[in-house]
Amino acid sequence: MSAVCVIVEGRVQGVGYRAFVVDEAQARGLTGWVRNLRDGSVEMVLSGGEANIEAMIAACRKGPRFAAVASVQSSPVPDEGWPDFKVRPAA
Numbered sequence: 001m002s003a004v005c006v007i008v009e010g011r012v013q014g015v016g017y018r019a020f021v022v023d024e025a026q027a028r029g030l031t032g033w034v035r036n037l038r039d040g041s042v043e044m045v046l047s048g049g050e051a052n053i054e055a056m057i058a059a060c061r062k063g064p065r066f067a068a069v070a071s072v073q074s075s076p077v078p079d080e081g082w083p084d085f086k087v088r089p090a091a
Helices: 017-027 050-062
Strands: 002-011 031-036 042-048 068-076 085-087
Touching (some): 002 050, 017 031, 017 050, 050 068
Antiparallel strands (some): 002 068
């Protein structure tokens, strides 16, 4: 198991991006969270198997139908043992 923090920039707020992330993460058996940031980007922490995390990051590069992803950056973080995957309040 590993965990990464992912920041997605572009037109990713107001287009169903967080709901997309929750659905995709749950389908891959990942745990963690997703939230909007005040600068217009979306931040998420993904925890699970490396192959599932990589597949999730690939899905984030496309996003939902009305998103326009400009960049996706990821960095490793400590795995805090999240029990599920959910939306957190904006930061």
